[in-house]
Amino acid sequence: MIKVKNLYHSYSNDDNYAVDDVSFEIGKGEVFGFLGPSGAGKSTTQNILTGLLPLQKGEVEVAGYDVKHIKNKMFNKIGMSFEQSNVYNKMSGLENLEFYRKLFDVETRNPMDLIKLVGLDGKENIKAGKYSKGMKHRLTFARSMINYPEMWFLDEPTTGLDPAIAATIKDIIRQENERGVTIFLTTHNMYIADELCNRVAFIVDGKIRLIDSPKELKVKYGEKLVEVEYFKNGELAKDSFSTVVHEEKQKLIEVIREHEIRTMHTKEATLEEIFIKVTGRGLV
Structure with missing residues (x-):
C-alpha cells in the first residue's frame, strides 16, 4: 500500500x-x-x-x-x-x-x-x-x-x-x-x-x-529473565534469574524446589527501553 x-x-x-x-x-x-x-x-x-x-x-x-x-x-x-x-x-x-x-x-x-x-x-x-x-x-x-x-x-x-x-x-x-x-x-x-x-x-x-x-x-534486544516472588524464612523475596546462564538456571531450579512461589513470569524489555538502547535517545 x-x-x-x-x-x-x-x-x-x-x-x-x-x-x-x-x-x-x-x-x-x-x-x-x-x-x-x-x-x-x-x-x-x-x-x-x-x-x-x-x-x-x-x-x-x-x-x-x-x-x-x-x-x-x-x-x-x-x-x-x-x-x-x-x-x-x-x-x-x-x-x-x-x-x-x-x-x-x-x-x-x-x-x-x-x-x-x-x-x-x-x-x-x-x-x-x-x-x-x-x-x-x-x-x-x-x-x-x-x-x-x-x-x-x-x-x-x-x-x-x-x-x-x-x-x-x-x-x-x-x-x-x-x-x-x-x-x-x-x-x-x-x-x-x-x-x-x-x-x-x-x-x-x-x-x-x-x-x-x-x-x-x-527477542533480539531484551534480556532473557524470569522474575520470581517467593517466601523465604517467612518473608517475601524477589529475584530475577537468567534463562541462558547455566548457574542462574540452577539457582532458579533450587528456588522452585525449596520455596513456596508466589508469582513467576518472564521479563522482557519494553519498546521504549529498546528504542533508547538502539538510538541512544529518549522519546521527548
Missing part, C-alpha cells in the same frame, strides 16, 4: 534535512508504526505521504498513486486523523461529518453511526467549538473513517484521551484492521505501538534506525 524510496525533505531548501534518505514499504493489511520523539521527522514523512507537503526528492507511492503527481482519486482511498484537531468550530459535530462526507465521490459511512462509535452521541448537535480537546480529537478520528479508507493515517490517535476512551479507540483500530484496512501509525507512545503494530520503524533526526516487529525486537 505504501512504497517509499530515498525520501528527503528540507524546510530550508538546503542540506539540512528533516527527513534524510528514508526508505520503507508497507504491505496491504499491515499496521505499521512510525516511532520517534518530537522533531524526529514523523509528521513530515506523513504529510508528504498524504499530499500536505510536496515531494522534493525521492519516490513515494501511496495506495497505487505516485504522490509526485497526486490525483484526487487517491483521497477517496485514504483517511487521516491529525494529532491537532482541525474541525469547524461553528458547526456541530454532526454537521462537521455531514459536510466532510460531501467531499468524496465514493460511498461514505453514516455520520451518526460514527458519532456513536466514538462516544459522542448526545453531543452531536453541540457546536464543535464548545467541545473539549478530547471530544474534538474523537471527532477528528471519526471523520477520518467516513470514506471507508483503504489506507488510514493515524497521528497520535489516543493523545489527550482518558484510559476508557483510549481503549475504545484502540478497539476501533483493531476492528478496522481486521476489515483489511492498512494503517500508518505515527506516535511517540511505545505502548500503543506495542499493542497494535505488526512492524515498527524507529526514526531519529530524520533517519530510520531500525525496522522490525515488536516481538522480534524484544
